[in-house]
Amino acid sequence: MHLTESIKNEISAEWESFEALTVSTLHSGNELLNTINGYLFEHSGKKLRPLLALCAASSLGKGINEDAVTCAAVSEIIHTATLLHDDVVDESDMRRGAATVRSLFSQGASVLMGDYWLSRAVSLLVKVGNMRIMELFSGTIGDLASGEILQMDKAEKLDTTLEDYLEIIRCKTASLFVSSIVSAAMAVGGGERQLEALREYAFHLGLLFQMRDDILDYSDSKTIGKDSDCDIAERKITIPLLCALDNALEEKGKILTLLSGIDVTDAFGEKNRSIIKQIKSFVLENGGIPSAQKKLEELSDNACKSIEILPENNFKGYLCAIPRILISEVCNYVLPNKP
Numbered sequence: 001m002h003l004t005e006s007i008k009n010e011i012s013a014e015w016e017s018f019e020a021l022t023v024s025t026l027h028s029g030n031e032l033l034n035t036i037n038g039y040l041f042e043h044s045g046k047k048l049r050p051l052l053a054l055c056a057a058s059s060l061g062k063g064i065n066e067d068a069v070t071c072a073a074v075s076e077i078i079h080t081a082t083l084l085h086d087d088v089v090d091e092s093d094m095r096r097g098a099a100t101v102r103s104l105f106s107q108g109a110s111v112l113m114g115d116y117w118l119s120r121a122v123s124l125l126v127k128v129g130n131m132r133i134m135e136l137f138s139g140t141i142g143d144l145a146s147g148e149i150l151q152m153d154k155a156e157k158l159d160t161t162l163e164d165y166l167e168i169i170r171c172k173t174a175s176l177f178v179s180s181i182v183s184a185a186m187a188v189g190g191g192e193r194q195l196e197a198l199r200e201y202a203f204h205l206g207l208l209f210q211m212r213d214d215i216l217d218y219s220d221s222k223t224i225g226k227d228s229d230c231d232i233a234e235r236k237i238t239i240p241l242l243c244a245l246d247n248a249l250e251e252k253g254k255i256l257t258l259l260s261g262i263d264v265t266d267a268f269g270e271k272n273r274s275i276i277k278q279i280k281s282f283v284l285e286n287g288g289i290p291s292a293q294k295k296l297e298e299l300s301d302n303a304c305k306s307i308e309i310l311p312e313n314n315f316k317g318y319l320c321a322i323p324r325i326l327i328s329e330v331c332n333y334v335l336p337n338k339p
Contacts, residue, residue: 003325004051007318011054014064018050022073025120036101036113040080043098049075049176052205052322053184056198059307059315060190067128067187074137075180077121082144082176084114089148090234133183140179147171151236155264158256160237162246166207169214174206193309200306201319208299208323214238215292215330218283232276235262239295241279244288255282289330296327 008015026037050072057068084101086092088110093103102110118141125134151168154160160168181202185195217231218240231238237259245252258275266272283289300323310316 003318003321004046004048007051007055007315010314011058011064014054014069017066017069018054018072018076021069021124022076025073025077025124026117028116032109033113033116036105036109039101039104040113043096044080045096047076048209049079049180052177052202052319053180055315055318056181056202057184057188057190059310059313059319060185060188060194061311061313062188062190064184065188067130067133068184070124070128071133071180071183071187074121074124074183075176077117077124078137078141078144078179079176081114081117081121084110084117086148088114089152090230128187130186133186136179136183136186140175143171143175147175154237155235158235158237158259160242162242165238165242169207169210170203173210174203177206177209178202197307197309201303204299204303204306205323205326208296208303209326211239211292211296211299212327212330215240215289215296218280218289232259232279233262233268233272234264235259239292240283240288242288243291243295244283244286247288247291248282248286251282251286255279293327293330296330300324300327 023041028034028037053072053075054064054068057064083095087095087100087102088107091102092100094100100110101113121137125137128134147168147170150164150171154164154168178199182195182199185198190198214231217238232241241255245255258278261275262272263269303323304320307316307319310319
């Protein structure tokens, strides 16, 4: 994503401050903890949430202060903590093409590292001392847990509706986007109308981000550089399957029966692979991908409309461009050969 480099170039000093603060906050006197931290830093992702936080703060034309940088660091630390916990819940051995802490060290290490990172995020929030910002992030931490539990419950019952799915991704993804963006805007003194505009933007962008990821799960992993089929193997009913079921309601019973046959203890065993192929065929043959893509376009449009009231500057332009870039892969989606 070349746009991210353009943004970082414009806020280079603040970005360096964010990275330095993150590293210093997580440093410990414990050798093993620092070893795992080093591994996590080495295999960190695109750091989209802190980038959005600093971009949102800059879009208000007030400059980026120390508290906004701290909010950016908190967003990345919480995000990584949730991934450490998710890898245990999902029994994941790989993330971003590298071994997870769970598989490389131990399951207990992954849980405890997630707890440690969350505790360090809280320590930063205490230093900021802004109750509205603390309430934002504390609400998000609760959302992250409740969203995961709701998803587990629905995967067991196989009765996920579109409303259930939207609530799951609101909690698991959109909530942290909102906290990251709005907290940084609060830190620089954004007005209430501006904060509400950015809240709406972050909400739509967060839903878009997760839907995009869920669509890519139905693609060829060689094409996108990530493991595919994981959602089906975990009995998760996400947007492509929901759209396909809506387009072919008469097949719903058959598909749910197939899903119920998934053995989550043997994710990619021979039996599961056969079921996964049938479900992917159903989604592709019944317009699940194009219908899901249409929802991405709507969310992208809504995100950009939400921030029309913000002052015109490069950072507002960046905020509008980010949703389009995020969906470019799936907007140009080439349907794989039928399994």
